[in-house]
Amino acid sequence: MAFNNTPLVLIPGLLCDERLWAHQKAALEHSRHIFIPDVSLDASIAQMAERTLDEAPPVFALAALSMGGYVAMEIMRQAPERVMKLALIDTMVRPDDEARAKARRGLLSLAQLGRFKGVTPQLLPKLMHPRCIGTAIADTVQAMAQAIGKDGFVRQQQAIIERPDYRPVLETIAVPTLIVVGEDDEITPPVESEEIHRGIPHSRLVMLPECGHLPPLEYPQLTTQLLSRWLDDESIAGP
Template sequence: MLRLTLFDGEVPLVFNSVPLVLVPGLLCDERLWAHQKGALQHSTQVFIPDVSIDSSIAQMAKRALDEAPPTFALAALSMGGYVAMEIMRLAPERVTKLALFDTMVRPDDDARAQARQGLLALAELGRFKGVTPQLLPKLMHSRCIGTAVADTVKAMADAIGKEGFVRQQKAIIERPDYRPMLEAIAVPTLIVVGENDEITPIVESEEIHRGIPHSRLVVLSECGHLPPLEHPELITQLLSEWLAEEQEL
């Protein structure tokens, strides 16, 4: 396991012939990956699927596969990680590399499932409030509160809206258990988690790391649930290095 602190330097430009698919998480859109796309699209094709349209993880994965090139590197955050695992189930031969950010592979326990059902019920009653100031500390490190990062998170949630949130929550609640798949993953895999993530704590990423042979786990200090926004340069650097790595498996 590698622990990284704040980024200080320039992102190296790595030319890569394999396209990159970046999958957003719950209440997130392409803005989650804005820095990474902006930097990496000069050296490779970058695709960001819309995960707000469908009401099941399988449908999200199929939409991404329909829009993606024949083969690609795949990176995903949180709910996007469930979509990535479904892509690995449906079409593993199309994925050359895998990067999982702040996600989990086990189903929700009873407490988490009940919390999701409660949020879903409130949204369906018309009480969807997006990402509120009270929720921000659970999503990001305190150093990001009151910055453009927080503004972006709130704006993405507003854009997804109540209907998109309901579809996404239903998809998450009904997702399968992906733990049995882990040992069969045979592509270079990078696992990244914020040290201060309260949504998917480090233990979830450690489980994925133990399950995927030869995977690499990186823990980011001063980081919550949204590394691509909280540490944009560092995440771009990690992805650039990951894309440049030779296949060793």
């Protein structure tokens, strides 16, 4: 396989690290440089985006999941000229409604009181399809959360709560864009991805059956195939 000069930046979501993208990195790093930023160090989406831009190659393809999608949208606002292609996986662009924001503030308060429990077994069904419960996928999700820890979780939740409305950015995106969502995602359900698809001209939307919020882990090979096509095939931008 020939080495492609366009690097790929993969941005993890809330309580996730490079292990979220393990399959994609292993499969794609033979053909291009892969960079996975640490998004647990900053307390605002803008700062996460700035750190990523500071550390990333000059131009790159950009794929992101969930909270990482907010960072990707901020990058598209701050430095769109550096992004050659965009992939948004199980994310949203509108700010939280009051119920969701209230729930986040409650979790944030508990964590600040020292009651951070990571991703508990009770939370797993909201994150992934039932077929993944009790598997190594669930173990990876819980291990990533423990690695990010309380302080990282507090910073990330604060950043999410205070994030801006990214809907106005959608119509400015002119690069080939792939949108992926699990049909059973309870965190950012398909309606959120449909809104993104409507807002980005000539984007492509793919819905994955029997999949929750974490396609890179729930369907690693399929996610890698979708990203590989998006990277290599210009027709991915077709309606």
